[in-house]
Amino acid sequence: MLVLSNEEVGQLLTMEDCLDALERLYIDYANDKALLSLRHDNLSPNSTPEAYYAFKHMGGTWPAEGIQALRLNSDVITHPVIEGKIRRVKQPLANGRWVGLVMLFSTETGQLLAMFPDGVMQRIRVGAANGTALKHLAREDVSKLALIGSGWQAGAQLMAAMAVRDFKNVRVYSTRKENRENFVAEVKSLYPTADIEVADTPEECVEAADVIMSATSAMIPVLQSEWIKPGMHISCIKTYEMSPEVLDKCDVVFIHTQAQGKHIDNTLPGTPNVFNESKHKEWVNDREKGILQYPDIKKLVAGQEPGRDNPEQVTCFVNNIGMGLQFAAAGAVIYKRAMEAGIGVQLEDDWFSEDVHP
Amino acid sequence: MLVLSNEEVGQLLTMEDCLDALERLYIDYANDKALLSLRHDNLSPNSTPEAYYAFKHMGGTWPAEGIQALRLNSDVITHPVIEGKIRRVKQPLANGRWVGLVMLFSTETGQLLAMFPDGVMQRIRVGAANGTALKHLAREDVSKLALIGSGWQAGAQLMAAMAVRDFKNVRVYSTRKENRENFVAEVKSLYPTADIEVADTPEECVEAADVIMSATSAMIPVLQSEWIKPGMHISCIKTYEMSPEVLDKCDVVFIHTQAQGKHIDNTLPGTPNVFNESKHKEWVNDREKGILQYPDIKKLVAGQEPGRDNPEQVTCFVNNIGMGLQFAAAGAVIYKRAMEAGIGVQLEDDWFSEDVHP
Numbered sequence: 001m002l003v004l005s006n007e008e009v010g011q012l013l014t015m016e017d018c019l020d021a022l023e024r025l026y027i028d029y030a031n032d033k034a035l036l037s038l039r040h041d042n043l044s045p046n047s048t049p050e051a052y053y054a055f056k057h058m059g060g061t062w063p064a065e066g067i068q069a070l071r072l073n074s075d076v077i078t079h080p081v082i083e084g085k086i087r088r089v090k091q092p093l094a095n096g097r098w099v100g101l102v103m104l105f106s107t108e109t110g111q112l113l114a115m116f117p118d119g120v121m122q123r124i125r126v127g128a129a130n131g132t133a134l135k136h137l138a139r140e141d142v143s144k145l146a147l148i149g150s151g152w153q154a155g156a157q158l159m160a161a162m163a164v165r166d167f168k169n170v171r172v173y174s175t176r177k178e179n180r181e182n183f184v185a186e187v188k189s190l191y192p193t194a195d196i197e198v199a200d201t202p203e204e205c206v207e208a209a210d211v212i213m214s215a216t217s218a219m220i221p222v223l224q225s226e227w228i229k230p231g232m233h234i235s236c237i238k239t240y241e242m243s244p245e246v247l248d249k250c251d252v253v254f255i256h257t258q259a260q261g262k263h264i265d266n267t268l269p270g271t272p273n274v275f276n277e278s279k280h281k282e283w284v285n286d287r288e289k290g291i292l293q294y295p296d297i298k299k300l301v302a303g304q305e306p307g308r309d310n311p312e313q314v315t316c317f318v319n320n321i322g323m324g325l326q327f328a329a330a331g332a333v334i335y336k337r338a339m340e341a342g343i344g345v346q347l348e349d350d351w352f353s354e355d356v357h358p
Numbered sequence: 359m360l361v362l363s364n365e366e367v368g369q370l371l372t373m374e375d376c377l378d379a380l381e382r383l384y385i386d387y388a389n390d391k392a393l394l395s396l397r398h399d400n401l402s403p404n405s406t407p408e409a410y411y412a413f414k415h416m417g418g419t420w421p422a423e424g425i426q427a428l429r430l431n432s433d434v435i436t437h438p439v440i441e442g443k444i445r446r447v448k449q450p451l452a453n454g455r456w457v458g459l460v461m462l463f464s465t466e467t468g469q470l471l472a473m474f475p476d477g478v479m480q481r482i483r484v485g486a487a488n489g490t491a492l493k494h495l496a497r498e499d500v501s502k503l504a505l506i507g508s509g510w511q512a513g514a515q516l517m518a519a520m521a522v523r524d525f526k527n528v529r530v531y532s533t534r535k536e537n538r539e540n541f542v543a544e545v546k547s548l549y550p551t552a553d554i555e556v557a558d559t560p561e562e563c564v565e566a567a568d569v570i571m572s573a574t575s576a577m578i579p580v581l582q583s584e585w586i587k588p589g590m591h592i593s594c595i596k597t598y599e600m601s602p603e604v605l606d607k608c609d610v611v612f613i614h615t616q617a618q619g620k621h622i623d624n625t626l627p628g629t630p631n632v633f634n635e636s637k638h639k640e641w642v643n644d645r646e647k648g649i650l651q652y653p654d655i656k657k658l659v660a661g662q663e664p665g666r667d668n669p670e671q672v673t674c675f676v677n678n679i680g681m682g683l684q685f686a687a688a689g690a691v692i693y694k695r696a697m698e699a700g701i702g703v704q705l706e707d708d709w710f711s712e713d714v715h716p
Contacts, residue, residue: 091468
């Protein structure tokens with residue numbers, strides 16, 4: 001059983017490989033050749049003041065690569081108010097660390113093949129999903145990217161965008177000056193052929209853009225309808241960042257998936273009912289079918305739904321929710337690469353199997 | 359992170375401890391102080407001829423003991439015809455072994471506390487569920503037990519029965535003579551104060567019984583309505599073994615749980631549709647609400663539903679389906695005992711956690 005660290009995952013999983021794996025997965029999934037293990041969240045009280053326990057799991061079966069993936073998150077969560085905003089903060093209480101794991105099983109033998117932390121893979125697969133949409137929806141000749149956000153997810157969005165189009169100019173805006181400046185300083189050296197610059201207002205960020213990617217932790221709409229111009233492609237990493245007004249200006253819209261609803265059980269007394277206040281929920285109720293009226297990106301990738309058909313159209317991708325199956329796609333790549341390169345720690349297989357028919 | 363073997367689990371988890379933990383769990387669960395992680399099964403084709411891949415997971419959150427459990431089964435399954443009957447056989451393709459795992463997480467810190475195979479715990483918790491029902495439903499003075507079945511599950515049923523009542527006589531019947539004789543030879547020494555004997559027909563097995571426990575792998579009714587006499591307690595480990603005719607003769611019936619439906623996704627082409635032919639399904643459809651018309655055993659244990667109120671009544675427990683929460687109960691016991699005794703292998707915690715906010 002192979003154990004990998006986040007550093008090793010980062011070293012093994014290139015954005016290009018992940019984009020390739022997701023592309024193949026989406027085609028299989030669109031053709032009923034892959035199976036989702038739906039996301040479930042159990043929320044319960046625990047003894048940390050103002051905190052609660054959250055156990056989340058999701059996964060998927062991808063027979064073509066012989067992989068069953070399961071991703072688990074075991075978190076103690078608080079909702080402190082920081083600078084006037086309610087945040088969702090996972091407390092690192094496991095000896096100062098967090099617990100998020102990906103497990104890979106072989107559909108050929110049943111064997112537990114690998115376990116590794118989810119952190120690096122989690123953002124690469126979000127980036128790759130939006131990158132796949134960009135690849136299939138944006139004009140071929142886009143050259144100017146507006147990136148809103150300067151956190152970890154924004155970095156993966158940039159990687160994905162640079163992997164699928166030849167952007168010559170990137171403008172980065174985020175609410176904190178220091179963060180956006182640090183981000184730009186960091187990524188500049190990675191893309192020497194592009195002109196990457198800080199924008200001091202959102203308007204400056206988007207004014208000349210062909211593509212706008214939002215990758216923030218905001219719980220309110222980020223993308224503004226007045227920013228939308230003919231021929232643009234826009235995307236975001238969660239529904240909160242989007243608004244019905246922006247969608248009304250788009251000609252072609254895809255979402256990540258209609259299927260992957262969250263099943264959340266937070267009925268235990270003492271568990272804060274944080275999900276009932278979700279903007280997403282209200283927003284979904286705003287229009288008849290809400291965000292779920294739009295088709296899955298897999299259908300575009302598989303050629304089952306049309307995408308852009310002229311350079312004037314505005315295209316849009318809303319990465320409304322993650323899918324456990326993405327961990328099967330990225331996991332298949334990682335496992336193959338790690339075994340080829342002899343990277344990681346091999347633990348005794350007998351610890352993770354048994355000699356009785358269970 | 360603590361790794362235990364099946365042998366160590368067997369050594370650490372006594373039936374008495376498991377009965378005690380389940381009793382407390384059922385009371386908490388009846389009072390909305392524990393949360394189920396519902397069972398999901400993904401079935402997909404793989405390349406072994408006549409086989410398919412099955413990934414099953416279930417779990418539960420038990421805040422009182424600070425435990426989140428997840429039980430996983432990753433199996434390659436075939437359905438060979440043996441002696442004219444279709445069987446369900448898990449193939450040991452993981453280097454000659456099977457893959458069934460229990461994971462325990464702390465709801466206080468999020469930490470992955472332990473991983474161990476599910477085989478031994480799986481049967482102990484089935485035994486303990488039926489033992490709990492027997493304890494609360496059977497007459498205090500029962501002394502004669504009829505046990506139908508001589509496999510692994512039957513052994514756990516016997517352990518549970520002996521733990522909650524003082525049986526003086528046990529008769530064991532199963533279809534294969536050799537098996538029932540071997541079983542009796544094996545268990546005789548464990549219970550020197552009881553007279554444990556082989557019955558060569560089912561009728562001989564049940565004729566003088568106060569309690570009948572069925573613990574077979576049969577996919578057709580085992581318990582016969584003509585066996586039922588006033589004052590009896592009967593139980594089984596799955597719905598198949600029961601029939602509506604037998605239930606009609608019972609005054610008080612409890613099932614394990616109404617909540618734990620199976621969510622089975624076997625929609626991938628090439629996956630045999632083994633579940634559509636389930637007797638259980640037809641049987642459930644036979645009567646208006648089928649087996650789910652009966653209350654959960656947790657309600658009896660918690661005093662929310664009445665049980666037996668006179669010695670003439672026939673009581674019945676149908677262990678219709680397992681619950682992931684049972685692994686939290688048994689797991690809490692195991693983990694505490696293993697840590698006290700210093701048993702098991704401790705693996706590097708950093709392999710199963712991360713230093714990034716995921």
